[in-house]
Amino acid sequence: MKRRDFIKKSALATAGVIAAPYILPSGRLYAASGTRRVNHVVFCLYAGGVRNLESVHMNDGNLMPNMFSGGGSISPDIIGAMEPLPASPLPMSLQNYGTLFKEFRYYNGPTGHYNGHTVALTGNYVDVDLNLREHPRKPTVFEYYRKHNSPQQSALKCWWVANTLGPYPALNYSSANAYGASYGANFISPTSLISPQGFDVLGNPRTFNSQEEAAVNNIRTFVNGMFNHSYSDGSAGVVNTDPDRVTLQQFITDLYTKAQNSSFLNSWNAGNAMNNDMYNILFAEEVIKTFSPELLVVNMQDVDICHFNYSQYANNLRKADFAVAQLWKTIQETPGMADDTVLIIAPEHGRNFYPNTSVDAFGRRALDHTAPTDPNFTGDPNMQMAREIFCLVVGPPNVVVQNQVISTIMGESTEIVPAIANLLGFDADMPGSYGVKPWSTCQLQAAFV
Amino acid sequence: MKRIPLLLLSLMLFFACTKEKKYEYEVDPVTVSQNSGDKTTQKTTSEFISIAYADLFGIQIPQTRLVNLSIAYSSFGDQKVIEDRIIRNFVNDTLAIIPDSVVINNDTAAFITKAYKKFFNREASEFEKYTWKNAIRQDASISPLTVYYTLMTSDEYRFY
Numbered sequence: 001m002k003r004r005d006f007i008k009k010s011a012l013a014t015a016g017v018i019a020a021p022y023i024l025p026s027g028r029l030y031a032a033s034g035t036r037r038v039n040h041v042v043f044c045l046y047a048g049g050v051r052n053l054e055s056v057h058m059n060d061g062n063l064m065p066n067m068f069s070g071g072g073s074i075s076p077d078i079i080g081a082m083e084p085l086p087a088s089p090l091p092m093s094l095q096n097y098g099t100l101f102k103e104f105r106y107y108n109g110p111t112g113h114y115n116g117h118t119v120a121l122t123g124n125y126v127d128v129d130l131n132l133r134e135h136p137r138k139p140t141v142f143e144y145y146r147k148h149n150s151p152q153q154s155a156l157k158c159w160w161v162a163n164t165l166g167p168y169p170a171l172n173y174s175s176a177n178a179y180g181a182s183y184g185a186n187f188i189s190p191t192s193l194i195s196p197q198g199f200d201v202l203g204n205p206r207t208f209n210s211q212e213e214a215a216v217n218n219i220r221t222f223v224n225g226m227f228n229h230s231y232s233d234g235s236a237g238v239v240n241t242d243p244d245r246v247t248l249q250q251f252i253t254d255l256y257t258k259a260q261n262s263s264f265l266n267s268w269n270a271g272n273a274m275n276n277d278m279y280n281i282l283f284a285e286e287v288i289k290t291f292s293p294e295l296l297v298v299n300m301q302d303v304d305i306c307h308f309n310y311s312q313y314a315n316n317l318r319k320a321d322f323a324v325a326q327l328w329k330t331i332q333e334t335p336g337m338a339d340d341t342v343l344i345i346a347p348e349h350g351r352n353f354y355p356n357t358s359v360d361a362f363g364r365r366a367l368d369h370t371a372p373t374d375p376n377f378t379g380d381p382n383m384q385m386a387r388e389i390f391c392l393v394v395g396p397p398n399v400v401v402q403n404q405v406i407s408t409i410m411g412e413s414t415e416i417v418p419a420i421a422n423l424l425g426f427d428a429d430m431p432g433s434y435g436v437k438p439w440s441t442c443q444l445q446a447a448f449v
Numbered sequence: 450m451k452r453i454p455l456l457l458l459s460l461m462l463f464f465a466c467t468k469e470k471k472y473e474y475e476v477d478p479v480t481v482s483q484n485s486g487d488k489t490t491q492k493t494t495s496e497f498i499s500i501a502y503a504d505l506f507g508i509q510i511p512q513t514r515l516v517n518l519s520i521a522y523s524s525f526g527d528q529k530v531i532e533d534r535i536i537r538n539f540v541n542d543t544l545a546i547i548p549d550s551v552v553i554n555n556d557t558a559a560f561i562t563k564a565y566k567k568f569f570n571r572e573a574s575e576f577e578k579y580t581w582k583n584a585i586r587q588d589a590s591i592s593p594l595t596v597y598y599t600l601m602t603s604d605e606y607r608f609y
Contacts (some may be wrong), residue, residue, distance in 0.1 A: 155527075165523050172526050187526030197517040198524065205537035206598070211590040219584050219591070220599050226577060227605040229489065237528040248530050 034150070034425030037399045037448065040294050040341040041420050042331060043141075044281075045120060046320055047113060048301035049369040049386070050347035054317060056102045056390045063317045066325035067345070067392060068100070069093045074314070078362045081311035083273040085322050089329045094345075097328075098394030099404040099447035106349045106413045111371045111386040113301065114167045116348025116413070121171055121297065123417030123436040127373070136174040138434045141417045142185035143173055145295045148421075148429040153294060155240050156247065158185040159287050161298040163280035165189050168299075172238055176434065184238035185295070186248070190283030191276050193252070194259045203256050205249075217242075251290055255283065268326055273319060277302040281323035285330040292336045294424065298327070299348075306351060310364035328394065342395035342423050344416060350389050353382035389413070393447040399423075400447055415442040488608040494522050496609075501536060501601055504568060505545045536601045540594055548593045557582045560593070568600040570609070 053059045055068070060078060062071030066088045074082060108125035109115055115126050122138045139147075142158050162168040173184030192198065208216065224230075240248060258264040265274070267282060274282075277300035284298040300320045306313030324345060332338045355365030371386035372379070391411055393400055418439040421427035427439045439445070492500065498518045502510035510518075518535060525531045539545055553560045561581045565573035573581070585591045600606060 160526070165520065169523055169526065184526065189524040192520050193524035198521045201514060201517045202521050202531075202534050202538055204541055205534050206541035206594070207537075208595070208598075209590070211588075212595055215584070215588045215590050216595055216599050219581070220603055222580055222584075223599060223603040223605065226574075227488075227603070227608075229608055230604055236532075238526040240527050240530070245527065245530050245533070248527060249534065252525070252530075252534065 034428050036425035037423045038340050038342050038395060039424075040292070040331075040337050041296075041423050042288075042293075042327070042341060042343045043120075043295075043297045043416065043420065044324055044327060044343065044345045045117060045297065045299035045348055046324070046345050047117065047299045047348040048304035048316075049111075049113070049306065049349055049351045049367075050303055050317065050389065051351040051367065051385065052102070052388045052390060053353075053385075054314060055347075056100070060314055063314050064321035065093060066090060066321045067094045069095055078311045078314055078364060081315050081360075081362055082318060083315060085273055085318060086269045088322075088325055089268075090325050094325065094328060094343075094394050095392060095405065096403045098343075098392060098400045098402060099406065101391040101393075101411045101444070101447070102405065102407045103409040104346060104389045104391040104411045104413070105409060106387045106389055108373075108375065110373055111349040111369045113304070113348060117168065117171055117299065119413050120346070120348055120416055122174070122434075123414045124434065125414060134175065135170045135180075137176060139174045139176045139179040139183075140171060140185070141297070141420050142295065143176070143179040143183040144417070144421055144430050144436075145424060145426065146183040146185075147179060148426040149294070149424055150426070150429075154244055155184065155186045155238050156244050156291050157294045159284075159291070159293045159296045159298075160185040160187045161280060161284040161287060161296065162187065162189045163191060163276055163299055163301055165192055181237060182239050185297070186238055186240070188283070188287070190255065190286075191279050194255045194283065199256055199259070202252070205253070251286075254290075255286060258286070268322070270319075270322070275302050275316065275319050277316065277320050278323045281327050285327065288330055288334050288337065292334060295420065306367050307356070308358040308366045309360045310355075310366050311360050311362045313367070339396050342393065342400060344391065344393050344419065346391040346413070346416065347389045348413075350386045353385040391416070391444070393419075393444070397449075399449055401449055404447070406446060410446065411443040415444040418442050419444045419447075488605065491608055495519060497532065497607065498522070498535065501539060501606075504601070505539050505547070505597070506542075507546050532607075533602055536598060539601075540598050547597055550592050553585060553591075553593050553596070557585050561596075564596055564600060568597070569605055 054063055058068070058071035061074035062068060063074065065071075069092075106116060106119065109119065109127045118126050118136050121140045121142075122136050123141065124138050142160065146153065146155070146158055160172045162171070169187050169189065172187040173179065173181050193202075265279075265282075268274070268278070270278060280300060281298060284296065287293060287296060300323065302316040303313050303320060305316060328343055331341045331343065349369055351367040351369045352371075356368050358366035360366065369386040371384050377384070414437050418427055418437050419442065421430055422439045430436060432438070495515065498515060499510050502514070522528070522531050522535070540547065548560070558578050561573050561578050565571060565577070581596075
């Protein structure tokens with residue numbers, strides 16, 4: 001080799017060695033440079049199918065006084081179904097702390113729970129029936145956050161807290177190319193895991209002393225090294241580092257300990273009124289207190305009882321409303337998250353205008369959620385009521401427009417993902433190929449200063 | 450002279466009737482076990498739980514326990530975290546069949562061989578036995594329980 005060639009190739013190789021460590025796992029050479037509006041976003045899917053008639057239009061009185069102002073008292077014919085709840089933990093209703101979109105829309109696709117959740121978390125309408133065993137095909141907001149946020153954060157900062165199992169565990173990451181489990185959120189369904197049955201099988205783990213732990217780790221590294229397959233990267237769910245796994249084990253242990261304490265379970269003084277939704281939010285608060293997540297999505301779905309019991313639907317709307325107020329209170333009491341968090345609240349879809357044939361003990365007819373999926377539907381507009389929802393955005397006054405109510409049709413479900421991306425400063429780094437609406441075209445912008 | 454051909458014929462007949470020897474060909478007994486390289490299929494959740502339970506308790510897992518474990522398994526996103534917890538609970542159960550520490554010290558190689566057959570369905574290689582023996586000799590904290598826990602939380606145990 002000629003001396004000149006040798007020097008040239010050596011210089012290139014050296015430059016490569018120097019540059020290599022700065023290539024991020026995302027494949028980008030430099031970190032994103034978006035400006036954050038806040039450092040934390042909590043998205044509460046007030047799910048299960050909530051009709052605007054009962055929420056923002058208050059046809060049966062104000063069933064959600066922690067969130068919405070005004071409205072009259074609850075209709076006398078169903079008042080007997082309403083369980084007593086403690087007074088609001090907030091000095092005024094949440095809408096005072098932000099902007100309420102009364103006529104938000106879920107424009108396309110089947111009005112099913114899993115579809116609705118998928119749309120809210122991927123920023124894309126799903127126009128086909130989903131295979132419930134599959135992860136979404138397009139990236140979730142969790143993956144966008146973990147891949148494009150700068151600096152990149154571990155999954156401890158990104159959580160999906162679901163009130164049930166079924167297909168919902170699959171929503172913490174997608175099967176999209178270049179995304180997936182490595183960028184997924186930590187998922188927990190607390191009411192399934194932290195249950196008497198869960199404690200029975202997972203509540204008494206062997207603890208090893210530090211010498212045993214070290215020995216086990218060393219020898220396991222050797223054992224794994226002798227095997228030619230790795231059990232990771234998607235096949236084992238979301239990926240955490242080994243130290244983070246130790247933290248998560250301790251978190252689970254702490255939850256089991258707390259759940260055995262009746263004063264923890266009755267932290268809100270709601271007594272027997274506590275339902276699955278409320279417990280889910282209570283455990284989500286533990287995620288907040290422990291990890292101060294930058295992105296947390298939590299859902300509730302108990303209002304879906306409306307398929308056969310309208311009065312309990314109304315009752316559960318109240319409970320979910322109370323839980324959201326507790327959630328906001330906890331956020332404001334958590335160092336690091338107080339005054340630096342935007343909370344977005346929206347149902348995944350609405351419910352039908354026309355009732356089904358079930359009648360409850362109070363004489364009210366039950367409601368399904370089956371809007372026509374034909375995009376060219378021109379029939380009775382009431383048939384589309386399951387597409388009518390609300391969206392409430394609350395946050396610090398320097399970020400969110402306070403005490404604003406937008407009553408015209410404005411905003412849609414697919415705008416929540418770009419809103420989160422913009423708030424956390426990585427929207428400009430998201431690829432356009434997955435069809436997420438550009439933030440510059442989103443009507444949800446009206447909520448922000 | 451007439452008797453000579455008769456005598457020769459009689460001798461020929463006598464030797465012609467000698468019983469043939471029978472030869473039987475057999476193979477030496479060989480233990481057939483799986484090579485670690487052949488394991489490419491990942492156990493399903495219920496397979497992992499059922500096999501782990503059977504390996505440690507020597508009986509089939511009760512249906513209720515399988516259901517409860519499957520629910521708990523699905524309730525957390527990082528399966529390695531939950532699998533680790535399942536195995537920690539199994540080895541902490543007083544009904545788990547785990548040998549005493551005496552066994553590991555008496556004949557370490559035999560213990561490791563048996564453990565590999567039990568959990569990995571294969572022979573431990575000489576290198577593996579050597580490494581384990583060294584580790585056990587140098588670290589008193591390695592017990593049959595920690596060996597079982599290590600093997601059951603390894604990548605190979607997740608495949609068949």
